[in-house]
Amino acid sequence: MEQNKYSLVIVGFGGMGSYHVQLIEPCERLAVTGVYDVVDYRLELGAAKGFKTYDSLEAVLSDETVDVVLIATPNDVHKDIAIRALTAGKHVICEKPVTVDSADLSDILEVAKETDRVFMVHQNRRWDEDFLIIQDLIEKKKIGEVFHLESRVQGANGIPGDWRQLKAYGGGMLLDWGVHLLDQLLLLTGSKIDSVTAELSTILGTEVDDGFTSFIRFKDGLTAVIEVGTTNFIKLPRWYVKGTEGTAIIRDWDLSGEIVVNNPDVAKVEPKPIQAGQGLTKTMAPPSEESTLRLPIEKAQSTKQSFYDNFVSVIEGKSEPLVKNEEVHRVLRLIETIFEAAEKRAVLKDLEL
Ligand code: NAD
Structure with a gap:
């Protein structure tokens, strides 16, 4: 030193x-x-x-x-x-x-x-602002109890043309981007995983997955869709989160998005039927403007990247690691479960995960 x-x-x-x-x-x-x-x-x-x-x-x-x-x-x-x-x-x-x-x-x-x-x-994406906003929103119950979330990253450029396309180098999108999204997911709930099912994408003909879609159910009832794509010319939102009192969306890295929640001060107003295609529907009408609030996505409290300071502090015995090896190990076991579920085309249940 x-x-x-x-x-x-x-x-x-x-x-x-x-x-x-x-x-x-x-x-x-x-x-x-x-x-x-x-x-x-x-x-x-x-x-x-x-x-x-x-x-x-x-x-x-x-x-x-x-x-x-x-x-x-x-x-x-x-x-x-x-x-x-x-x-x-x-x-x-x-x-x-x-x-x-x-x-x-x-x-x-x-x-x-x-x-x-x-x-x-x-695991640097624990400090991504979009993730910190969703984490804060869940912790503070800004849309009530969250019961379903969808976390996606999608591009249209295929797998970068080097070792990431090759199995021998540990390539493929589940290991590459999946590891980030799954790491984030496991930080959003204290619950154990109940079941996993998944589909790998091999549209590009590489020997590794060029993306995947997984459906994960937690023992506390939370469900999650985690998806990575490299063949998406139009993207789905980065985050789509449903709670008992509202819905939140973050569309992209620019943090564009919104939150729509029940207005606690106004009694629920019956929605009016809307014309939908060749029919009328009340079920699929948007919530009434009077009884809901449309809120902006607020910046997260702190996005300071403190990984390296923490690393030094752990060396000196002054702090616990912010990225714990048990957490990283659990994410790898989840990745293995996703590979297995995709290969077997099965819903894997009774997981000790
Ligand atoms: P890269 O191909 O750009 O760089 C890898 C480098 O390692 C190359 O310069 C290569 O020559 C060198 N190399 C290969 N074998 C080596 C060996 N045995 N000893 C020493 N050097 C060797 O790849 P990259 O995109 O920089 O990815 C590198 C790692 O970083 C991967 O594990 C990747 O998943 C990770 N990564 C993380 C993030 C993140 O946000 N955390 C982003 C990108 C990449």
Whole structure:
């Protein structure tokens, strides 16, 4: 440690690895000092930014000035690098999905325990503003008791054309974006999961899923649709949430959306029938303007990204990790359950999850 800062080396200096440099900048107690990548060009980019470059992982791990290894390689090698780094006495931050299955994560955690090193997974989308708004809305019961939610990310550009298309690298959208949406979902309820069913999308003909739709029922009755798509020329909303007193929608990353709730000060007004196609309907008429309130999506209280500060605090024994390894392990078990449900075309019930 130099000047009261932990020295951190990024292993895998690609898209996300280089983005970490700017994310870590504001953290007063962590300094990116070096990079290692298997591609020379990526090392040259690191050198151009003034970082020390290493020509092997062994060189990183035998450098006693290095305190922390941050893993931002493709998913298949996270486990090996993590175990070697922990064994060499380094603390580790690992990108998501931490591993391609939950047994691999258990192996890493065993080594972290034996070596008494901190191992934390970068589940950064826990600090996304759209998620924080939904979390706040549920906690404060702004639309009553939430009984159903739908969380989606959709694009029209297919799977980025590299390792994400290949099974051997831990590719596919369930492991890539699914891990974020499922991590967020499990933070929205304290309930255990009751049942899971799912369908993987393979429209693009890749050997991995180009998206998926899953339907998850919790033991407390909450139901959720979690969906990732890469073949959607028109998107569905990012969030659609139904509660006993209203409905909330967040359409996109720009946080456009609205909340419609029963007005507690006005007695319910019977809706008037509307013309719908060739018929009239009262059932499908919008709620009356008089007895409902239309509220804007309000900014969340705090969106400060505190992952790295927390990591340092955990190393120093001052805080509990904000991303707990048990939570990450549960998300991986849910992903395995989704793969199994899709393969069997079944509703998997009586889950210990
Ligand atoms: P990328 O392909 O842009 O970068 C990966 C880099 O790792 C490349 O430069 C590659 O040469 C290097 N590499 C490959 N094998 C290596 C090895 N054995 N040792 C050292 N370097 C190696 O991929 P990316 O989009 O940056 O994704 C990297 C990781 O970050 C993945 O796990 C991905 O899921 C994750 N990621 C997370 C987020 C997030 O928001 N948390 C966003 C994007 C990617």
